[in-house]
Amino acid sequence: MKVRAQSLxxxxxxxxxxxxxxxxxxxxxxxxxxxxxxxxxxxxxxGAQIAAGFDVVxxxxxxxxxxxxxxxxxxxxxxxxxxxxxxxxxxxxxxPLFTAEPEPVEPVLxxxxxxxxxxxxxxxxxxxxxxxxxxxxxxxxxGGLRRDELAEAIARLLADEVRxxxxxxxxxxxxxxxxxxxPEVGRDEASLAADLASRIAGxxxxxxxxxxxxxxPPKREVYEEVLKAKVDYVMIDAVDGGGKGATLVAxxxxxxxxxxxxxxxxxSIYMDRYEGVKSLVEAALEGLREKESLILTTSTWxxxxxxxxxxxxxRLLGLYAERIAGDLGLExxxxxx
Amino acid sequence: xxxxxxPRKFPTTVVGSYxxxxxxxxALKKRRQGIVGEEEFHRLARDAIRMVVEDxxxxxxxxxxxxxxxxxxxxxxxxxRLEGYSIGDWVRVFDNVYFRKPVVTGKVxxxxxxxxxxxxxxxxxxxxxPVKVILTGPYTMLEWSFDLHYGDRRELIFDLARAIRREIxxxxxxxxxxxxxxxxxxxxxxxxxxxxxxxEALEIVFKGVQAKRIVHICFGRLERILPYILDYPxxxxxxxxxxxxxxxxxxxxxxxxxxxxxxxxVDVHSFQVETVxxxxxAIDRLMKADIIGPEKVYVDPDCGLKRLPREIxxxxxxxxxxxxxxxxxxx
Numbered sequence: 106m107k108v109r110a111q112s113l114x115x116x117x118x119x120x121x122x123x124x125x126x127x128x129x130x131x132x133x134x135x136x137x138x139x140x141x142x143x144x145x146x147x148x149x150x151x152g153a154q155i156a157a158g159f160d161v162v163x164x165x166x167x168x169x170x171x172x173x174x175x176x177x178x179x180x181x182x183x184x185x186x187x188x189x190x191x192x193x194x195x196x197x198x199x200x201p202l203f204t205a206e207p208e209p210v211e212p213v214l215x216x217x218x219x220x221x222x223x224x225x226x227x228x229x230x231x232x233x234x235x236x237x238x239x240x241x242x243x244x245x246x247x248g249g250l251r252r253d254e255l256a257e258a259i260a261r262l263l264a265d266e267v268r269x270x271x272x273x274x275x276x277x278x279x280x281x282x283x284x285x286x287x288p289e290v291g292r293d294e295a296s297l298a299a300d301l302a303s304r305i306a307g308x309x310x311x312x313x314x315x316x317x318x319x320x321x322p323p324k325r326e327v328y329e330e331v332l333k334a335k336v337d338y339v340m341i342d343a344v345d346g347g348g349k350g351a352t353l354v355a356x357x358x359x360x361x362x363x364x365x366x367x368x369x370x371x372x373s374i375y376m377d378r379y380e381g382v383k384s385l386v387e388a389a390l391e392g393l394r395e396k397e398s399l400i401l402t403t404s405t406w407x408x409x410x411x412x413x414x415x416x417x418x419x420r421l422l423g424l425y426a427e428r429i430a431g432d433l434g435l436e437x438x439x440x441x442x
Numbered sequence: 443x444x445x446x447x448x449p450r451k452f453p454t455t456v457v458g459s460y461x462x463x464x465x466x467x468x469a470l471k472k473r474r475q476g477i478v479g480e481e482e483f484h485r486l487a488r489d490a491i492r493m494v495v496e497d498x499x500x501x502x503x504x505x506x507x508x509x510x511x512x513x514x515x516x517x518x519x520x521x522x523r524l525e526g527y528s529i530g531d532w533v534r535v536f537d538n539v540y541f542r543k544p545v546v547t548g549k550v551x552x553x554x555x556x557x558x559x560x561x562x563x564x565x566x567x568x569x570x571x572p573v574k575v576i577l578t579g580p581y582t583m584l585e586w587s588f589d590l591h592y593g594d595r596r597e598l599i600f601d602l603a604r605a606i607r608r609e610i611x612x613x614x615x616x617x618x619x620x621x622x623x624x625x626x627x628x629x630x631x632x633x634x635x636x637x638x639x640x641x642e643a644l645e646i647v648f649k650g651v652q653a654k655r656i657v658h659i660c661f662g663r664l665e666r667i668l669p670y671i672l673d674y675p676x677x678x679x680x681x682x683x684x685x686x687x688x689x690x691x692x693x694x695x696x697x698x699x700x701x702x703x704x705x706x707x708v709d710v711h712s713f714q715v716e717t718v719x720x721x722x723x724a725i726d727r728l729m730k731a732d733i734i735g736p737e738k739v740y741v742d743p744d745c746g747l748k749r750l751p752r753e754i755x756x757x758x759x760x761x762x763x764x765x766x767x768x769x770x771x772x773x
Contacts, residue, residue, distance in 0.1 A: 193630035411531030
């Protein structure tokens with residue numbers, strides 16, 4: 106079985122970016138300088154991942170205020186509004202308010218990929234989009250649009266985004282559906298999420314694809330629906346919920362190519378102990394077949410901890426993945442294409 | 443409290459925080475830069491507290507607060523003043539706004555009074571209106587800090603509870619009548635085991651306390667854990683209601699709720715000022731649900747008002763007070 110490691114999503118902002126965005130809000134920043142500084146800060150984040158042996162990296166999404174915002178800002182008929190808590194974090198997102206079916210005004214992902222894919226060499230660049238079901242359920246909708254119609258419309262736009270991103274050079278596409286870890290979410294929502302993620306993944310061409318569920322492991326019935334998604338990997342948070350995620354994988358298996366297991370606690374600055382991480386992997390392995398692949402990743406995005414710790418955890422993930430492969434007799438494929 | 447009679451029905455109150463006034467911003471800045479020490483910091487903030495209290499009095503709120511003017515953040519403020527905490531690095535709260543998420547690096551213990559000075563000052567200018575003593579609760583302190591020392595949530599939360607209780611004892615000794623513990627983190631993890639953990643901690647916090655004991659919880663899916671919190675050792679639950687369109691009311695009815703209720707009727711996430719009629723209808727809705735009598739209902743905003751512009755906060759409070767006055771005549 107092959108093992109590799111990658112970060113799940115966004116990184117926290119270093120001081121230079123915090124200052125840049127503050128100045129930017131006051132209209133004090135030249136747009137070209139903004140692009141240059143963001144590219145330089147993102148290069149550092151990308152470099153940390155490459156140094157950790159990741160063959161696929163993220164640009165860190167340092168300028169995204171929340172996972173919905175770039176899209177809610179780039180589409181017509183949707184506006185970011187009041188703040189609401191983002192799951193169980195002391196972090197708030199702006200509720201997207203949809204007044205009609207969204208329409209694209211400008212692309213979100215492709216320009217980033219054109220900028221950051223060359224910086225990621227020799228690794229591939231991953232793009233991340235919010236899952237349509239999470240996006241819909243965490244938005245407000247007025248004007249008579251039904252939520253299922255909205256989810257379908259969002260999926261269409263995201264599929265277009267992904268198609269353009271892959272054409273621009275993205276090699277990995279991740280669809281995030283954290284709401285599927287919510288205990289109140291049932292089979293129907295999960296089925297819709299899997300269906301819509303399949304459609305988005307269908308636009309990814311040769312790129313690898315993943316459907317990610319985090320903040321809490323989903324219920325068994327939800328996970329079974331998630332596994333029906335036509336994606337290469339299904340990602341499960343193995344940290345929150347006391348290892349239930351690993352048990353779920355052991356009992357119900359993984360995606361078409363395998364599983365991504367969130368084993369490094371992305372919400373704590375405590376340096377995860379090797380034995381604990383290894384035992385999560387061992388538990389999950391019981392449900393995976395030899396030909397499947399395992400991606401070790403963070404339990405969620407790393408942007409909920411301070412910047413310095415996000416870099417330390419990135420390094421830890423790379424180190425542990427290689428060591429676990431050695432200890433468990435797996436093939437470590439870290440390094441670069 | 444001598445000189446002011448809190449209405450028997452539908453007294454109005456606040457959850458605690460209020461928009462930061464310029465003198466408070468200035469005081470916080472000076473403290474951050476190390477220009478002033480703790481005593482001078484609180485003295486500098488008094489102008490801000492006075493402005494907040496004046497707004498409350500103008501609006502006619504019955505039971506007020508100091509507006510939490512000296513608190514840069516509800517967790518950081520206490521972490522900076524408790525033994526065992528280190529000040530952490532910046533973590534984002536929303537957009538490009540951050541807080542320094544504290545880190546537990548040693549045994550947590552009470553060191554010296556933390557909020558008493560501001561509370562006593564507010565009380566001295568409140569024209570007899572009671573001022574709530576408001577503290578961040580042990581569960582929220584636990585959840586919104588990083589822990590590098592305990593590695594055991596139970597041990598940490600119980601030490602936090604003991605430290606908070608010590609502060610409450612200080613306040614009680616000085617005549618506090620209303621003690622409110624804020625636990626916004628609970629509804630973000632609405633699981634039975636979490637609710638039970640907080641119950642144990644609150645037993646430490648409130649055991650034998652001779653004052654009105656209040657726990658404030660807001661947002662999230664509280665209905666999931668309602669059965670497990672109703673026997674908390676408190677007199678009053680102060681709950682956000684307006685933002686969630688009063689979704690909790692049927693659950694309160696179903697579970698036979700009979701404690702006092704801090705009834706959130708003002709949405710602190712919206713800049714739109716609720717009309718008097720709108721708030722009065724919310725109170726009517728509660729009364730028609732036939733859960734508790736009007737003498738057990740405290741009318742207040744969903745949560746702290748700190749994120750609103752001052753003018754909007756004032757208007758919201760004034761309409762709330764007027765709606766409660768009308769409701770007193772009707773119920």
